[in-house]
Amino acid sequence: MSCSDDQATPNDALDALDDAAAAAAFRRLVRLLQHRSDAANIDLMGLAGFCRNCLGDWIAEAGGMDKETGRTIVHGMPTADWKALHHTAATPEQLARMEASMAKNPHH
Template structure:
């Protein structure tokens, strides 16, 4: 059994909510940079939540971002540079494995 599966659901939920709140606080961490480093971002997280909870994309994104996604993009998302986009592409390529 994977050790993560031994963690009680309530504890895992608390840790997940802490992660989400951390990402909301760190709006300076751009999604493209998260993708470039880790191969996932807030959008990925919201997709996973939507799939797990059976809710639509907009509701899942609002749950993760704490506001409608379009508002978050307007207030916090900067234009990605070619270098950021390349790092993201290289990182995402590692996800297939």
């Protein structure tokens, strides 16, 4: 799965959002994704074009760390442990939905 490196339009309301508020909202999102292990990454990719791994990769990029460290932050545990507990093989339908969803993401 490949994650989009979507960038916001400069000077929009999101850029004007206080960093503390943005961080609090992001932490709430990550905690919800940690709690909702029933929401599979392949389904998140198919619906929204991003998943837990994408968020971890974005953290890694923004924080100057390796991808595994970023993904561990998002999963709340090492990626291998999360996969062992929650990962199921994707169906052809899920893969097709993910590809169609990813095609809608902006690429920079």
